[in-house]
Amino acid sequence: MNKKVKTAVLGCGPRGIQMARIVKLVPECCRLIAMSDPNPDALAGAKKAFPEIGFFQSSDELLDSGMADAVITEIPPAAHTEYVIKALERGIHVLGEIPAVNSIEEGELLWKKVNDSKALYMCGANPNYRAKTAFLLKMREMGLLGNIAYIETEYMHDMRGMTDQWRRTYESCRYCTHSLGPVLELLKDDEFVSVSCMGTGDHFHCGCSHNAMSALLRTKNDVVVRFLTAFAIPYHGPAHTARIFAEKGIVELRNEGARLWLTELNEFSARNDFLEIPFTPAGADRPNGLKILDEELFRQASCGHNGSDIFMLRDFADAVLNGKPSPVGIREGLAMTLPGIYAALSAREGGALKPIRYPWS
Numbered sequence: 001m002n003k004k005v006k007t008a009v010l011g012c013g014p015r016g017i018q019m020a021r022i023v024k025l026v027p028e029c030c031r032l033i034a035m036s037d038p039n040p041d042a043l044a045g046a047k048k049a050f051p052e053i054g055f056f057q058s059s060d061e062l063l064d065s066g067m068a069d070a071v072i073t074e075i076p077p078a079a080h081t082e083y084v085i086k087a088l089e090r091g092i093h094v095l096g097e098i099p100a101v102n103s104i105e106e107g108e109l110l111w112k113k114v115n116d117s118k119a120l121y122m123c124g125a126n127p128n129y130r131a132k133t134a135f136l137l138k139m140r141e142m143g144l145l146g147n148i149a150y151i152e153t154e155y156m157h158d159m160r161g162m163t164d165q166w167r168r169t170y171e172s173c174r175y176c177t178h179s180l181g182p183v184l185e186l187l188k189d190d191e192f193v194s195v196s197c198m199g200t201g202d203h204f205h206c207g208c209s210h211n212a213m214s215a216l217l218r219t220k221n222d223v224v225v226r227f228l229t230a231f232a233i234p235y236h237g238p239a240h241t242a243r244i245f246a247e248k249g250i251v252e253l254r255n256e257g258a259r260l261w262l263t264e265l266n267e268f269s270a271r272n273d274f275l276e277i278p279f280t281p282a283g284a285d286r287p288n289g290l291k292i293l294d295e296e297l298f299r300q301a302s303c304g305h306n307g308s309d310i311f312m313l314r315d316f317a318d319a320v321l322n323g324k325p326s327p328v329g330i331r332e333g334l335a336m337t338l339p340g341i342y343a344a345l346s347a348r349e350g351g352a353l354k355p356i357r358y359p360w361s
Helices: 012-023 038-049 059-064 078-087 102-116 131-141 177-187 261-267 295-302 305-321 330-348
Strands: 006-012 030-036 053-057 072-074 093-096 119-121 147-156 192-199 213-219 224-230 239-246 249-254 257-262 275-280
Touching: 006 012, 006 038, 012 030, 012 119, 012 305, 030 038, 030 059, 038 053, 038 257, 053 059, 059 078, 072 078, 072 305, 078 093, 078 102, 093 305, 102 330, 119 305, 119 330, 131 147, 131 177, 131 249, 131 257, 147 177, 177 224, 177 239, 177 330, 192 330, 224 275, 249 261, 257 261
Parallel strands: 006 030, 006 072, 030 053, 072 093, 093 119, 147 224
Antiparallel strands: 147 239, 192 213, 213 224, 239 249, 249 257, 257 275
């Protein structure tokens, strides 16, 4: 019988329940063994959904039980790093939720603890596994983009009615990993070195820290990125969008598809028209013969977070079971997390330009 990763989920909120279901969808490599949550109501809901597994009201007790080879941490940012470290110190592998840390100091500490641990840490950056990210990377690898000068990326999600959502009062620029993770994948070996950010404040008197926050970031290779988060505005979201301004054309990405104007694809569209590429599994409208299309890639769109959670969990399990390097390691996790923390510091000072420092700098 093939060995499987005995997996526990810390946190029984909506995301914890979702990830527990994802574990059940990959029985070839993972087995859901236990869950924990200090909230009795959340725990009761999880027991109803997964009556066959173990439950703990204390995550410490779950970690000390010896039941789990690995944990998925679906807990609020304030406690996240603490429990990632507790798991690593017990030799338990960790698939850590994003953002990776909640402060600059936690980044320094987690960097050290991950590098000192024999257990594997993977940053759970599911946006890096989405179909649109894979599509963008394929265009880069095929040489269709050329050099990149400027990127705009946005995350919009109306949280105003979600009173139990920690993101409702979070400085939204700190929840930057969904946007900056794929950007860093695209830029490859580049990293952000400075940021200026401004927030709107709460114009709608809805109890949120900001209706929207906008940051300008610069990389060490002088690519400029404008990053917008808006968690307290009227919107049908959640929506993740991006625009890439490259040497050979423009790419616009959204949840459901892409619009391309690339000089090397003019045979598929008039020179002044954008080419529309839907990301749905049944992509009948995709043009036949287009060399960047890969139907296996688009099948990712058929399950949660565009299928990214399944692909991410399989990669994590493969690394744990076969002794491979972390697919998205601590350096990648901090590189996509710390710029948002520095952006929040900038916004508190009215947009002051902040240099971004990393534990490896």
